[in-house]
Amino acid sequence: MCLSLFKELSWLPKSPPDFELRCRALLDNPTDLGKRVQTLASFGLDENQLNHLAKLIAKARKAGADLRPLVPFRLAVLSNSTVDFIIPALIGTAARHGIALECIKAEYDQVIQQALSPNSVINRSKPDGVLLALDYRALPIHFEPGTREEAANAVRQALSFIEIARTGLKANGKVACILQTIAPPPERLFGSLDRVLPGTLRNLIEEVNLGLGESVAGTEDILLDVAGLAETVGLAEWHSPTEWNLAKLAFSNSYLPLYADHVARLLAALRGKSRRALALDLDNTLWNGVIGDDGIEGIQCAQGDPTGEAFLSIQRLVLDLRARGIVLAVCSKNNDETARLPFREHPEMLVREEHIAVFQANWNDKASNIKAIAKELSLGVDSLVFLDDNPVERNLVRELLPEVAVPELPSDPALYARTLAAAGYFESISFSDEDLKRARYYQDNAKRVELQSAAGDIRSYLASLDMEITFQPFDETGRARITQLINKSNQYNLTTKRYTEAEVATAERDPGCFTLQVRLSDRFGDNGMISVVICRHQVDSEWEIDTWLMSCRVLGRGVEQTVLREILHHAKRLGVRKLIGFYRPTDRNQLVEDHYSKLGFAQVRRDADGTTVWELLTETANVEAAAMKARSLGFGPDREATRHVAANA
Amino acid sequence: MESAEIYQEFTKIFHQVFHDDSIVVRPDLTAKDVEGWDSLSHIRLVLTVERAFGVKFSASEIGKLKDVAGLVDLVRSKAK
DSSP states (O other): OHHHHHHTTTTSOBOOTTHHHHHHHGGGOOTTHHHHHHHHHTSBOOHHHHHHHHHHHHHHHHTTOOOTTSEEEEEEEEESSOOTTHHHHHHHHHHHTTEEEEEEEOOTTOHHHHHHOTTSHHHHTOOSEEEEEOOGGGSSOOOOOSOHHHHHHHHHHHHHHHHHHHHHHHHTSOOEEEEEOOOOOSOOSSSGGGGTSTTSHHHHHHHHHHHHHHHHTTSSOEEEOHHHHHHHHOHHHHOOHHHHHHHOOSSOGGGHHHHHHHHHHHHHHHTTOOOOEEEEOOBTTTBBSOHHHHHHHHOBOOTTSHHHHHHHHHHHHHHHHHHTTOEEEEEEESOHHHHHHHHHHOTTOSSOGGGOSEEEEESSOHHHHHHHHHHHTTOOGGGEEEEOSOHHHHHHHHHHOTTSBOOOOOSOGGGHHHHHHHHTTTOOSOOOHHHHHHHHHTTTOOBOOOOOSOOSOHHHHHHHTOEEEEEEOOOTTTHHHHHHHHHHOOSSBSSOOOOOHHHHHHHHHOTTEEEEEEEEEETTEEEEEEEEEEEEEOSTTEEEEEEEEEOGGGTTSSHHHHHHHHHHHHHHHTTOOEEEEEEOOOSSOGGGTTHHHHTTOEEEEEOTTSOEEEEEETTTOOOOOOSEEEEEOSOOHHHHHHHHHHHHO | OOHHHHHHHHHHHHHHHHTOTTOOOOTTOOGGGSTTOOHHHHHHHHHHHHHHHTOOOOHHHHHTOOSHHHHHHHHHHHOO
């Protein structure tokens, strides 16, 4: 998983099966072409897919098509290796970062000539930037077993080679140069000694890289840390002797998408397109567990247990990002009070309320909340990154607000921090006092803002989820999970009645009980059991809804409506004329105060303890169908018959 | 690995590399039969095949290739 994170750019959503088809349809109409190109570029594409996209972009440009909102950038590429592979990958990838890239290439291995001659292809093309894609083979360095002075001399010569090229380019036009640090080859001469012995290739390259860093400081030129990239994936992976010999590829083509993404990040940063703010989900993203159900003692984010430490590591990264000027916000489906509790009272939480500029914890959709966050921070939504463990929430935001960057997250929270960092959303070409001050500016805020307007068409998004809901009566297979939900659910729980496994087993067999265990799957996978209902026959032809609970993870998807339709279906079938619902308030379940009124029940009384009682006549009930496929299993004819007889007994 | 399996995978790879779903991969298929099969896309094709089957070829093995059948044989000799 760890190497594939970088090789396959796993923070990006996987390319859809119809990618090629969508590519081919791209130029069929000119509407929103730039946006559609960017959408296609935003998947984790391999070299061939990037190539395809680059071809289509070239074709569109030739036809004079409008590629806005992509911002144009002309980049010249000077290299001692074959750039024909790099260039299409750069063009496809740049679209991901909002750039309509045009590349100018020089002939292979013509670095100095191209840089110095005013009439060279590169200098005549007046580029916005020049990528000096040089690897160790371009530099006049080789093993010099000798003195410290001779080694220093070799380093100076290597640096001056690059300097000559750079000065030449600047003399011929106003360009920003992107210089690459040098990835050392993995072959060693002495062994460990190579690192410290002056004159070894490794030692020389290390010195050259230090010198390169110094040479760009305070200039408009920037550094692309190829050495760091190669280190990350491993030098033996990065350098492929066969591919070099075969086609003069400076690094293995498997890493072309990764390399291109890093170049494109810098171009985006040059065009002021780096992200500025990070919106965080809370439950199972910043801590393990669900605060509303598990309570402050139940969530994990503490030293001493591996899960807790995984969540501490993402918290630490988030705080470091804040320290470098990234603004933090919270975007969570929770009650505001409940969501703030760990920030205020959990002794091991690293992120505290004062670190959060905008704190949106409510039950509305996340896209609307992210819009509100951006507005409050006076940023465009394209400045935001949204981190959430839940794939349905991630895709809702991607669909309704495609400008927001939403990384995929692996199932292991220990890799959250690495994944967020690898995505490079906050690539920056400088660090200023302004950045430092920003964190302080938003101190002590944790402000809650009102939602302005809905972010888009949620109904059609829900329809696209291909949800399938499955209803079954309680059975032995589901018993343990049913018991767990009954004893754990606090928020979406109408009566908060707790039952032991033995009591659940009794309900299974009790002819006076109608029970439902509900599962939900969607195109992102199986959510497992997400709702439990127990109805009891107290009076003839009436069901009292003793228990109705649901996992908050599937809130806002029409599950409760579909559950009620299922209850009504069986009620009518079994001759039940009236449903009676109860809402028993606790300090955790305010969320469902209006559950029954929203579903069309009429309130019949309010008890002294705050319990409200509701009724619905099954004949006249009219509940709108939600966008999901429903299946009923295990309500077989025998069982139904038994139930029916029992109901009339 | 069976030839039929390899050809099936090759068909996918050719469609990806040359962005053309109509290519029918046959043993005697050569560069002149496919639009866009130049020296660059040849390297891309070979590297994509390497990745897809988890195998590595030497430069001389690649240099000797004449047609698709040769590439299939090479894959079969290396893939488990």
